[in-house]
Amino acid sequence: MSAGALPGFRDFYPESFSQRSWLFDRWRHAARGFGFQEYDGPPLEPLDLYTKKSGDEIVGQLYNFEDKGGRAVALRPEMTPTVARMVASKANALRKPVRWFSMPQLFRYERQQKGRLREHFQLNVDIFGEADVSADAELLAVACTVMRDCGLGPDDVKARVSDRRLLSAILRGLGVPDEALSAAFGAVDKIEREDQVALVKRFTTAGVSEEVAVKALAMVRASDFDALRRDFAGHAEVEEALTRFDEYRALLTAHGVIDYLQLDLSIVRGLAYYTGIVFELFDAKGEFRAICGGGRYDNLLQALGGVDMPALGFGMGDVVLGELLKARGKMPLGSADVDVWVAPVTAEFRRSAVEVATALRRVGARVETPLRDQSLGKQMKAANAAGARSIVFVGEGLRDRGEVEWKDLRGTEGTQTVIPLARLTDAVKAALAATP
């Protein structure tokens, strides 16, 4: 084995590069469809941009080093601090709400495992300056639209959605004291990973009774909207959160993505900076890690940039999504693809063939010609291997009468027509338009 790429890093050969491009096209198309504008920032940032937000422990998971000017720097592990800085420093000049997206390559120094490498591309979609629930609905709609554009419907992918305000209200309504809320969130976050005994213990350690703990866990597991409405009738805080959620659902219906929605109060998104509606996208069979995660983080800009502005966003990586698309047969194969192969029938027509190829390229065709003398049989094979849709034979006909032979390579018995060179370019152009 020769030395390959560094652990957790990928070589993109043409086949996988074209799959990557296919995915990027869908990301970009979906985000732009909602009026989001694309931006980018530096891949290398000051280290303290990340330690300020996440503490020094984060350094163990970063690609960081000292540059030649003695600055402590790191390859970006996430986009949020960068975009927060960019928005904060021009906050007053930007039309609100700010709808931005980016497709950065991100890095983390971690042992790789399924769906997690040391480098990946991530679609980042953010909205700044809008506190209304309509922004939350639009954000999820973008994520679901990406799924749909990739051929993944509500039967393939579920958006598990919770609201931290709703969860807090329920917990408080059950009698969990404020100082135990953080521990309770921690327990809810582990609901799929730890057994009941361990989960209950997280509550009791924080001073919550076992009875309340059991009840809270059951409610989170059920995540039953109607039951919550009944159980907490008259409880203002819960009702307010439920009303907000009703509006959220109505808007998702209007966006045409309601079928993806699945209320799931166990979605907490770590113990990070989220403040409102949070969500994660999963494949319906549960074979993969989360495809996408995000939510509302109204206090983050204040903490990072000193600007008080509500914000929400999500990140969607290319690795898990790519694995899912391949597993479901939704990812195109990424085979080679040219429109026309121009074949000199003998060596003496090499230059004529190049001239014909040049004329075809000028009308937008992807054209390949052989770089050395080859028999026609060889060229036919090569043209097929190159994925060419048609082949143009350049020989005596062009020299004597200004004509070439144009043959369709698709199908088993391609039709072949004699056509004046002057008309070939238009014919190829028309064929291109007909079969995109």
Add this chain to the structure above:
RNA sequence: GUGGCUGUAGCUCAACUGGUUAGAGCACCGGACUGUGGCUCCGGGGGUUGGGGGUUCAAGUCCCCUCAGUCACCCCA
């Protein structure tokens, strides 16, 4: 950072309880085939058996270390 499993050609895999020069299919290149493709046939290139050390008359095979892959833990931006 911790632990389990796995490393033979570009890919998928063979090679008896340790025993000759590590094989096959696919892929690639060439030929049959210098005016017409997918097929077929023939040939060719390609390996430090991941690397290093050890045991043995003899190691792809057994042992140790290391590297890499993979899965889980931790963490999740």
